[in-house]
Amino acid sequence: MRKLKLIWDFRGPTNKHTAEHHLIHLKEYINLNKLDIEKTGIETLNEMHSLVYLVVEESKMQSIRDTLKPHRGQIFPS
Structure with missing residues (x-):
């Protein structure tokens, strides 16, 4: 099953x-929702841009996306 990386971007001096x-x-x-999500994290791209992500199965993406409203998403390489 394909997995997707849902991403929230944070920019500025307090991004991290x-x-x-x-x-x-x-x-x-x-x-709280007892979700089967094991992969989450933070990536710091530079001093003014960090992102938070979680990796979810494609079949569960829509409900999580609609609730949490990530800024973007991409296919997560297996």
Whole structure:
């Protein structure tokens, strides 16, 4: 089954702190809803841009996307 990486971008001087805080809320959502999502994380692209992501099976993407409203998504290589 294909997996998708849902992404939230954070820019500006506090991007890393904001990304870390957002990841806490994503993990709370995953636990609260008992979702089978194991892959989450933060990537710092440069000093002004970080992103938070979670990887989800394509079949479950739409409901998660509609609820959490990621900024973008991409296919996650297996």
